[in-house]
Amino acid sequence: MSDVLLQIDGKEVNIREGATILEAAQSVGISIPTLCHHEKLEAYGGCRVCSVEADARGRTTVVAACLFPVEANLVVRTRTEKLNRIRKSLLEMMLAHAPDAEQLQELAQEYGADKARFEKEASFCIHCGLCVRYCAEVKKANALGFIDRGAKKEISFIPEIASKECWNCKECFPLCPTSALQAAFVLTKALSFPDSEE
Numbered sequence: 001m002s003d004v005l006l007q008i009d010g011k012e013v014n015i016r017e018g019a020t021i022l023e024a025a026q027s028v029g030i031s032i033p034t035l036c037h038h039e040k041l042e043a044y045g046g047c048r049v050c051s052v053e054a055d056a057r058g059r060t061t062v063v064a065a066c067l068f069p070v071e072a073n074l075v076v077r078t079r080t081e082k083l084n085r086i087r088k089s090l091l092e093m094m095l096a097h098a099p100d101a102e103q104l105q106e107l108a109q110e111y112g113a114d115k116a117r118f119e120k121e122a123s124f125c126i127h128c129g130l131c132v133r134y135c136a137e138v139k140k141a142n143a144l145g146f147i148d149r150g151a152k153k154e155i156s157f158i159p160e161i162a163s164k165e166c167w168n169c170k171e172c173f174p175l176c177p178t179s180a181l182q183a184a185f186v187l188t189k190a191l192s193f194p195d196s197e198e
């Protein structure tokens with residue numbers, strides 16, 4: 001596979017064909033915020049916090065850096081007024097769900113996001129899907145999934161699987177950008193397998 005030369009924030013970057021903009025940026029030490037990305041998982045493109053501006057074939061578009069593949073002569077900007085506004089709005093919407101999530105608060109400070117902008121809908125989950133995808137793709141256990149749709153969407157452990165698989169794993173816990181995952185697990189444990197040993 002050949003290499004591709006592109007430009008990110010004025011820096012020339014040489015990277016293998018097929019890499020994403022996020023990988024290209026990381027390879028030269030340019031940091032792009034992410035919330036639903038994990039290097040062991042298939043790209044998902046759920047949170048859009050990694051949005052960047054890309055000039056290609058005479059057009060400027062806003063794309064998700066974790067999904068968009070590099071191409072020759074692409075010109076990428078990772079920090080612009082427009083991107084700051086997009087990230088700020090996205091963070092404000094997510095903060096309505098998880099106002100105390102540390103990772104969101106750090107980004108909110110960086111982008112001047114106001115956690116009081118949207119009415120609170122505290123579900124504590126921001127639907128990044130990291131836990132569900134990690135369990136399915138890496139652990140092949142499928143011990144949890146999403147239930148419901150839209151604003152009501154939330155994660156749920158499948159008690160029959162969780163009671164067998166989760167005790168010695170819990171690898172998804174540190175991936176969660178909010179406290180939703182541990183809370184859901186504790187609830188499942190209390191309701192469904194109260195006698196299990198930790």
Ligand code: SF4
Pocket residue numbers: 124125126127128129130131132155175176177178180181
């Ligand atoms: S519980 Fe946490 S890791 Fe799982 S989807 Fe929700 S925010 Fe993401």
Ligand code: FES
Pocket residue numbers: 033034035036037044045046047048049050051064065066067
């Ligand atoms: S990190 Fe790219 S969409 Fe979430």
